[in-house]
Amino acid sequence: MKMKLISLLCATLSVCAAQTIDRTKPPVSPNARPYKLPPVSESKLPNGMTIMLADDTRVPLVTVRLVFPGGNRRDPQDIPGLAASMASMLTQGTKTRSYQQLAEQLDGMGASLSAASGADQVIIQGSVLSEKLPDLLELVADVARNATFPENELTLHKQNRKQKYVMDHAEPAFLANETFRKVTFQNHPYSHVGPSAESIDKFTQKTLIGYRDTFLVPNNATLILVGSLPAKTTVQKSITALFGSWQQKALPEYKPAAVPAAGRQLVLVNRPGSVQADIEIGRTAAVRKDADYFPEVVASVVLGSGTNSRLFMDIREKKGYAYDAHTELTPLDEAATMAAVTQIRNEVASEGVAAVIDHLDRMGREPVSSEELRDAKNFANGMFLMRLEPQAGLADQLVTMKVQNLPKDYLETYTTKVNSVEPEQIQRVAKKYISSENSTIVVVGDAAALAKPLEKLGKFTVVQAPQAGQQ
């Protein structure tokens, strides 16, 4: 009885509703509410340290980034992985604080602090409730300037890093990306994503401190604060007190290595027991400063960003070859890569690779439709806005702008630049950077199941995935 009453009521309501909405079509949206990014002010300490402040009062938190351009690309050639391990060791003890003291102090104030190295930069990063900002800044300065790389912590770090090396190489996606970078970049420093089995033994106090003293200097540093900040003079004063006495030091000359020309290479990484084929197909592409960059961004979205993209709709939704198929555009400072990434059922591995290749080539073969173009632009712009929602998103954009020397209006003009991309530009850029004739094709899987079917596509070089016990 009760049920009846409810459905009657609903029926009445639906009559009212029907007068106002048409369910058969998506509703017309009101205009988007404009959103203004918090203004960013930039200044310098006399020792050359750059300071960027963005007052963002949405939440009572402050996000901190202390960034040093250099990163993994400045690893000594015979010690890949040095910068990343140096960064991890920064928080393992300083002149006045043991690991435990540092950790307890951080946890006690309700803050996060860590250090890491990427391809282009070392970053010390953290976040804290606004009222505790001075306390966190003190720890940031301490780890940046006074890390001691204690011998016992270093021994443990190296042991654990060797185990991490083994764990990483158990992951098919890691193997695919490591191989893709190695084959694509050859002798360029971007060719490594981590240490080699041999290089970990070369992480010593001397090599770590050598890297630190070379790159973690104030004239190579930018301190970025995003959040509910105290008055500017107060912030400047406390920054000066913590970093002002830091001695500047000339950076070594640096001439970026030549980026190898793209060329077709086929590699099969044998991972016995793999139940599917992890695939990465791509090549070097346009960096952010290149005029081709925005057409490339939109092309990447059309081809493989999100579920409405060509790769997802065809490889997964239509063909059912894979759970996931997407593009990865990685615009590093000295070079970018554009790749299609998917994991295909063993039985259809060669058909899957061929289908992906056809999608890559089609981007250069014919212009994208106006509908696809409009949809892709909206998606790219929407994702850009979403990324800025949390404070860390804005802070990370500022890091990229600094490390890659992007124009000051990069964030403000992003949407306009996306919107101005034309189909002809996409087709031209796709011919240049997406078409497969000069692409690296990496397949990770069980060679016993895949080598034969893949023969149809060309001659693959077979390499073995490292196994535990071989290091």
Place this chain on the structure above:
Amino acid sequence: MKKTILLLASVTTALFGAASNDVHIPYEKYKLPNGMRVLLSKDTSVPVIAVYVIYDVGARAEEKGRTGFAHLFEHMMFQGSANVPKGEHFKNVEANGGSMNGSTHPDFTDYFETMPSNKLGLALWLESDRMRSLAITADNLKNQQEAVKQERRLSFDNQPYATAIVDKWPTLAFSNFQSSHSLIGSFEDLNAAAVEDVAKFFKTYYAPNNAVLVIAGDFQTADAKKLVQQYFGDIPAQPQPKRPDMTEPERTVGKTETVKDPHAQVPGLIVGWPAPKRHSADWYALGMLDALLTAGQSSRLQLNLVKGKQSVLQFESNLGWPFASAQDFKDPGLYAAFFVHKPNFTAQQIVDQYQEEIDRIAKDGVDVKELERVKSVLRFGKANNLQSAIERAKTLGIYELIDGNPAMFEQDFTEGFKVTSTQIQAAAKKYLTATRRDVLIIQPAPPAPAGGAK
């Protein structure tokens, strides 16, 4: 202008009440006549909106022979509905600058869109259309069976530790089929799913009276209420679904088992216990004990096992593990921990070292300073997390669904923070004993010899 500043200030105080230091999410709750519960949580600081729909059905409602069905069904929800042709759901969200997804949990299944805030109507249109009129066809089912099987291969069968966690661990942690079966399901059961199963599941569980709708972010309350009424108001209610019997027999003795994992290269193990009843004093005490063991950089396991004994490489644990939080399980739930450890230690040594850490707390208790430190870790983690509209929406929606009251989110904080050392000791002694403990040892094994080539 002035108004904006005031509004911002009020948001700030709302999220982080300075006096109590408690984490808070403002919300308004009401119910449509068809039984659908609606939660609105307004914050206009960024022009972003999150629409979150959570249904009161998860993998623990699955029947024998249909393991993995709740998740397969979740995939079907993206295949179109009366007014949204196949593929258009994705397109409508992404081509309007949004992102979306769905996920299946033991006791609920959820769907969400995050969009520029002027697209609220669009997101509600999409969610209401599939709740009202899902397209259930053989073609869609066949296609999604393949997608789910591929997902299983990608996320589980081809990864280290993952099959042990999803297929084997539940058989140790639980004895009732509802909880002990694989939540991703077997290929056999996935293949057996028929269109009629999909239709029945839809009618039974995907009804407004079995769902909660949450809108969080930048909206005007009157507009939002009007849109909700227009899109969802006339979707008919269905009889309240019967819930499966999930009771577990009283546990006195735990089990230890070993699996060989061809993809693992470094040994791992899982340790766990049945959890106390949600929101009981012991449940809060175990939550705090877990934080002492694992939260922040100065946790006991970090300082004593990763550093001190140098035996553990990685660890994670929580009430509800391997799911993200205690809110993933209605009763009965579990408390479990996962370790990856150095090969020069045996699994038994790691289990003993872990038990020793628990037993030390049970015996000696914990000083106020350490307890306060752990609370600040928890508070900071939550504050950080609540920056995004979708996280606020999920938090409210899940608490409404699991506990029937979003305010339980705050209660869990305040009650959890009242826990004393004595209560933690008592709960550890009562629940986390070696006798009641389940252990699953994951040993690296050489890969199966593959058809000839080495």
